[in-house]
Amino acid sequence: MSDDPQLAHCTARIGTVLRGKWRIDSLIGVGGMAAVYEATHRIGRRCAIKILHPEIAVSKELRARFEQEALAVNQLGHPAAVNVVDIDTSEDGSPFLVMELLDGESLGKRAHRSGGIEERELLRVASTVLEVLDVAHGLGIVHRDIKPDNLFLTSSGGVKVLDFGIARMRQGGSNVRTRIGAMLGTLPYMSPEQIAGGEIDGRADIFAVGATMFRILAKRRVHEGSTESELLIKMATQPAPALRTVAPSVSPEVCAIVDRALAFDLSRRYPTARAMREDIERVLGASAAPHAPTPASFRADVSSAISVDGPTMAAPAPGQAMQAPMVVSVPPQSVATSPQAGSNSPFLMIAVIGSFVVAVLLAAVLFVVRSRGSAEDTRESADDETSQEDEASGSSRTMATSSGTSTPSSTAGPAPTSPTAAPLPARRPAPNGKYRLLMKDGKYPFCVTSKLKYAYPVRTNAEGVKVCSGTPDGPIPIDGLKAYHPSELQWE
Template sequence: MSDDPQLAHCTARIGTVLRGKWRIDSLIGVGGMAAVYEATHRIGRRCAIKILHPEIAVSRELRARFEQEALAVNQLGHPAAVNVIDIDTSEDGSPFLVMELLDGESLGKRAHGSGGVEERELLRVVSTVLDVLDVAHGLGIVHRDIKPDNLFLTSSGGVKVLDFGIARMKQGGSNVRTRIGAMLGTIPYMSPEQVAGGQIDGRADIFAVGATMFRVLTKRHVHEGSTESDLLIKMATQPAPALRSVAPSVSPEVCAIVDRALAFDPSRRYPTARAMREDIERALGANAAPHAPAPASIRADVSSAISVDAPTMAAPAPGQAMQAPMVVSVPPQSAATSPRAGSDSPFLLIAVIGSFAVAVFLAVVFLVVRSRGSVEDTRESADDETSQEDKASGSSRTMATSSSASTPSSTAGPSATAKPPSARRPVPDGKYRLLMKDGKYPFCVTSKLKKAYPVRTNDEGVKVCSGTPEGPIPIDDLKAYHPSELQWE
């Protein structure tokens, strides 16, 4: 352990006093940006202190993101969001946050323990998390890093949502970015649009909640990859497998909830955290209106290897029969009606038959609407594939230009701002291509998808493949690579 200089530096703080009032008692944990300690105030109050690493503190942007955690939590004011008491800077110039000291363990640690986490316990935890997110989203705050290790289970039975340090906020922190792009978070729990560095909203957090439930219930991630590049490509291009196909023992109601939260297309996910929470409460037995599809429509298959638009849940095929719940309402017996009169009355029989007829009519209408929706989805998918084939038949220059024009964030294409040929790096012949779908999710990939590099805009406004061994490569010199192709020769 002494061979790790960062750990040694963090451990050396134990016993010191910050700003003459906070005594560092012990090291709780060390992360990529900061270390967390248990500390005691000079008046005896115990707390947790998160101190930014010195090498991180030199960046004004990273300091701003660290400090915006206090701003985000202060705006929330939710009892299930960890309370930030103070913010200051240590004597060596490292910013630190003073937070409430929690007693318990993370959801990740509980899930991987011998007892694990039962389905109903997970639902109760997620219900609280969604309540916090509902408030956060209403304030324009997107957490962006929901995962089991950021959900804390207190010894008193409560739940705390941790680490709002990379939250995106409409006010007070909206200009916080990294120099290499906006892909912040933990890849196995990030939505496809977040992995691609695109515009996100609260539905990215909903995807992360679904990925967290998937992880706890199945003991595996939504997608697994041998390398970070492999995992990144899968998260950006492949729909999540149906939960029932991975964990058939999970109840149909929970499978429906998780599958909808993990929908590849954001428009197919829950529109709000509140809507998802209502289905969670319904699964726990509360009387909330359902938002998830009926359990009978849960998809039992797994999507194809590479597909960027396939929905997480498959709708019933046109004409496919689907059982609808049938409710027969029987009028309660009034005090003025005797048992004998009720059993002989023809009005009771008429009421039963009428209720039955209404239920059948509603079931038929439901099936017709679903069938029409399935037809429209099939037609839309076919149009999308046709468009994809048309684009694949064009030249590499045409594809690079059209994909740039279809991307909202790049109104002026690379060719419009490219540097003179003499100032641009040569493109390795046939080594890289652009993986994209109608201009979305741009990545530079090598043959057989062995490596993936993000597309960034350099200081001259030219879109380039960032991080390749050859350096920045302008994307307008690359051929297009479609998800329908598994590899190229």
């Protein structure tokens, strides 16, 4: 018997019959919100049934979001979206969806099992996903949780997009209310605007497709962090690294596509799923107008190991994988047969020397920038020590607190406070120097601890005061807190 009560409860359903017609045959997997089973209808039809956990089913909002999956897929009507054929409630009151039973595995599991995803195969998968998203976005549906484990590769060679349960819908989903500032999705694949809890559109899904491709090709996440808070801050404030810098074996054309999909600035990201798909089809050989820069030549080699994120719902978490090699033909020009080979040698030597000089200059610039950053860190540490001494000597004033229940607000905050500004206001937060405001686009979406170990959302309490919500010290008024700017972030 399993030591996990939830798993034991889910396993106990095997052999039972739902609503007198669906016999539960086996447990496929268990996720945070639901369990997925293989079942057989009394007329012999096999299917997959997703049953919401009882403790989740007590929430009206989560029940509505679960049922919304059927509504979203029904509106979509795309063959590459998993088909939902029925929705009902079990005898114990748990909602369930009846879906087509898929034969195959998730993209993440494939990357683990087969030693990687060949570059062109990944492009074909992404093209199908973007086709589904193009239709969804046209209907006002944003998926919000595209990731390797929600992309299913069927044994017949098809692709299915799973889990529209947290999709944002323009129509038909009015019974689902997402609180301002709430984050729905899987953190390593969420766009900066999605993390900040602001308004999102289809470009959030485009970012997630880019993050999924980045993960498979680079064998790492877009950003890495030792804690969830550190990862959250990086995803919300730092642009993705250029794919070419972490995966030099990936073809430059594919790197250009992924880099544009992951653009931090919305205006530089692909405007639509269709535009990104056209670039992918162009690389695969279709004739479509390019939307991303086109390098002259490219290649792809074997890369290092990768671990892919586990699922939100049901699929088992995949482990590490290797990318299979891909060779792209580029017309060679032999030195022996080229009539200009001899005359180009001096120019080649000049180019090599010039590249070396540029590298030296860049290293010097980097050294100067780091030196200045170290000096800023030293001054910041001195400020913190002075603040702590002030508190020890009794100079800090009592923190103003509110007993009202905090409610969500927009990410907008007060004007940034300069580290070298005049003395702090009379109402000084305590403990002094422990919390800072993380600045993004002139706003403060998060409060962070001085070592950036923990992040807390900025909310407005019942009295209209902006506070760091959820801190161990209670609601901390953000007035007077120093600001962190993304360019000054230093990690332990």
